[in-house]
Amino acid sequence: MRKILHVDMDAFYASVEQRDDPTLRGRPVAVGGDPEGRGVVAAASYEARRYGVRSAMAAAHALKLCPDLIFVRGSFTKYRAVSQQMHAIFADYTDQIEAVALDEAYLDVSENRAGLPFASQVAVEIRRRIRDELDLTASAGVAPVKFAAKIASDHRKPDGLTVIPPERLLAFLHPLPVRKLPGVGPSTETRIRGLGIHTIGDVARRDLRELERRLGSRGAWLWRMANGEDPRRVVGSRVRKSRGSERTFDTDVTDAQRLLDFLAEQTRGLCEGLQRSEEKARTVTLKIRYADFTTITRASTLPQPTDSAEDVLPEVQRLLAKTDAGTTPVRLAGITFSNFAGEGEGPVEQLDLPFRPVWSIAS
Ligand SMILES: [Mg+2]
Missing domain, CATH: 3.40.1170.60 (MutS, DNA mismatch repair protein, domain I)
Incomplete structure (x- = not known):
């Protein structure tokens, strides 16, 4: 959970x-x-x-x-700067932060860095720090699933905190109007009301097959949420899967040196980007599309993550030598970095935080 x-x-x-x-x-x-x-x-x-x-x-x-x-x-510019200050506060508690908007984020605090025994205490601390350090107020919700955490943060807005322990999740959700579920806008709400469904509890009590028949795949999704299910994880928005650039040439290129010069320029640009965002990558992938549209990739993983073009360029040259570039005309070439430092490493601490046994706290 x-x-x-x-x-x-x-x-x-x-x-x-x-x-x-x-x-x-x-x-x-x-x-x-x-x-x-x-x-x-x-x-x-x-x-x-x-x-x-x-x-x-x-x-x-x-x-x-x-x-x-x-x-x-x-x-x-100012709002973005304030948003970065908020994220700096969040980062003191978890590295699993998913920004939804400049002023809104999901945090997975199942394990937290501050060693606080309850997830709700993390929420209390973060709200206090936003007030003290930024002179602003935030509302927050704590729940075992994402959509319920969002409903909870809205529940006592402004300047409110609502904590939904797992055993109270359904009791909290079921009396709420169905429009509180994500994806239920005014037109969907009208359709659902036409089925005699008014509350989230009404959705939960309906037959899943019937809802699927009447509302399609959305019906199944609503039914799962109404029964407290939401498989979506908090996806760290700062973790980047890859960073690359490629270009289709105006005319096909057969000159290997020209290709290498182009790839070196791309690599330098990408490395500057890595340095700006303080990321280091281990894997470099070369992509080549020949004039006949056959596309190949050649990848190499470096011994250490790097953001230095000097480290990567010899690899790019080696990868290019493994292709038919120089003899076969090339239509497109590109470089992609992936396998960033920090990806796939476990959380620093593995504390299992129980929910504080409170229903909700208003401030
Ligand atoms: Mg807001």
Whole structure:
């Protein structure tokens, strides 16, 4: 059983603007669109939401709902920087972090670095640190499966924490309206309601085959979630499976030196990318497509992960020598790095965190 934490900042862009400009605090703020033009609200403060202002709403309409609405242009550079600060906090507890948006992430805290005995304590700590260090609030949910963690983080928003221990999962889910399940938008909800299904519990009690017949594969997925199942793992978004580049030439290339020069340039560019993102790779793969579209790959694994073109270039040359390049015209060539340092290594600590036996905590 996993312990999954979903953290979602409250009215993120608007809250950052209110934090940084005290004159905006306590007032209805919209980040985004110019109300004179065809702008759209990217985010609304809770004061603005009271008037019905929502993100994705036309700015002109938002202004009609709330004539005192203050529009702020917003800065994605700033929001990205704050997001990185959040992720630095998360990384103190786990390296299994899946960013969903700048202000939203799943964390698998089944084993955590801080040695906290309960998953809910990790959530409490992270929320406290976001408040103390970033002067912002986040809502969080803890659950044994992803979709429930997300529903939980929304449950007491803003500035709330909801913890769903595994034994309470179904009791928590079943009274909720079916639209709380991911993928159930207004049109699906109408269809499902037409079947007499109103709550998640109604879905769970239906026959799986019947739901499949009426709703297709989505019916089966909804039924599994309603019964507490969600096989999706938290996928570390920083772990990259491969990084490469390739090019189709304007005219086929037979000159081996020209190919080598091209591949050396690609390799240097990729290595610069690795250095920027502080990644090191062990495996380099050469891809060659001949003029007749036959495609081959040749790979080599280095003794140590590297981000240095000097380490990789001799391998690229060796790999190229194993192909028919130089005698057979080449249409496309490319280099890919994979097998990054840190991939496939187990977590540092193997603590099995029990859920704290609480139903939910409001702050
Ligand atoms: Mg948010």
